[in-house]
Amino acid sequence: MQEAVASPLTGWANFYVIIGSAAAALTGLMFVVVTLIAGLRRRRSSGGINAFGTPNVVHFCVALLIAVTLNAPWHALWNAGLILGLCGIGGVAYIIIILRRALRQDDYTMxxxxxxxxxxxxxxxxxxxxxxxxxxxxxxxxxxxCIGAVTILLLFTGIHNAWDALTYNAFDLHPGDSDQPLD
Incomplete structure (x- = not known):
């Protein structure tokens, strides 16, 4: 019984090791980038970070959680399905929270x-x-x-959004202020 259950997951081990490693590295990199940007920019409300920065870390962490879940030695696939289903439900709820945050913040117009x-x-x-x-x-x-596609999509979404936020904070936040020192 274990061999029949383990076989579909076994073929995905390398895929999730690569995805999980990338997600973990990108999560750590987000901490570094936010720390560097925080020292360079003018103080603003945290609404923009909560709406556009924090979700990137969450997407990376969910990709890591999916990778870890599908690399665990499950005795039955429904156990992994339960964890992944709860992850998906939590993600849907989180996007609704992010929508509210994005609509309430006034740092940026989407x-x-x-x-x-x-x-x-x-x-x-x-x-x-x-x-x-x-x-x-x-x-x-x-x-x-499908789960593999979701994991890659969350990883790419986090990368895209992190790059978008980085370029906005570095170049667009205060156009024309490049010669002025930031407080």
Whole structure:
């Protein structure tokens, strides 16, 4: 019984080692970047960071959690499906919280690209994770491909959004102030 259950996950081990390592490294890098930016920019409300910075760390951590979950030695796929399903439900709820934060903050006005990368793609990813988690026991091969796609999408979303936030903070936040020292 264990061999039949372990076989679908075994083929994904290297994939999740790579994804998990990338997610962990990017999470650490976010701490470094935020620390460096905090020392260079003028003090503003934390609304922008809560709406546009913190979710990137969450997406990286969820990618890491998925990687760890699918590398664990499960005796039955439904156990992994339960963890992944809860992760997906938590992600959907978190995106709703982020939507509220983004609408309440006044540091930045979102454009179409922001709606896509900060709300629609993550919401769709976490929703797909819930569906794939439900189907994991009965249809492991397509569910695992869906979970793999979700994990990559969360990783790329975090990378895109982190880059977007970094360039905004570094270049667009105070245009014309490049010669002025920041307080």
């Amino acid at each position: 454009v179409l690209e922001d709606w896509l990368w900060h709300m629609i793609i993550p919401f769709s990813s976490y929703s797909a994770l819930v569906v794939a988690a439900i189907l994991l026991s009965s249809h492991p091969v397509p569910a695992l491909f």
